[in-house]
Structure formats: C-alpha cells, structure tokens
Amino acid sequence: MAVELDPQLMDILACPSDDHAPLRAGTATDPAADVLTCTECGRAFPVVDGVPVLLLDEAIQPADPPTSGAVGG
Template structure:
C-alpha cells in the first residue's frame, strides 16, 4: 500500500478546482486518495505524493 500523506501537509493542501479542504479517503480500487469536501473530485495518491491534477481526478458519485 502507498504511504500516507503527513497530517501537516494534508492540512494545507486544497482542491485545485474549488479550493476546498481535502480529506483522506480510499478509492474504489482500494488505494489512498484525497477527497474534496466542496466538489465531487477525488485525487489519487501515488507513493505518498498527491496527484492534484483536475484532468486526472476521479469524480465521486
């Protein structure tokens, strides 16, 4: 499993689309992701590094 993001870093990261807070979550495939509290986007985390690209984000239902 990929490394988790340090809490201090997660607190300052924001959704690049709507600028809302991001919370720790799990993707449908079981991998770690950051889920936006303001919109339906979720960003994967690769080896502890969040991929904060709107074009590569997953839309949560």
C-alpha cells in the first residue's frame, strides 16, 4: 500500500538528519512502499498506521550505490 499523507504535511516534513532535506513517498525501487525517503541522504523512514516514524534510529539505511564505471565482461 502506498503512503497517502496530506499534501500540506508532505510539504513541511523533512529528514531529521542535519541536512533537513524533503521527503518523498516510497523508495526509488518501490514507489508503493510504506516509507518516506529522504531526497538527500536516502534514508527510508517507516510509516506505521499512517504515522511517519521520523527517528534516525528507526530509519532504514540506503543500500550502497552501484560502482560506476564497472563493466562486466
């Protein structure tokens, strides 16, 4: 189920880390995930019963990005 929060709330929610970047619903690979993802650091914050849990200790750390320039062969 995709996260459905009030658009005005989404406008003011931000990542609790020092960069305070905006959040987007879902993840890059799963837009229907019940999480809010930081647009800067990539942490995913769970949404439980419609309430975002914006605690750094509860955040899902982003996966390591793939190495650029690596060519299989």
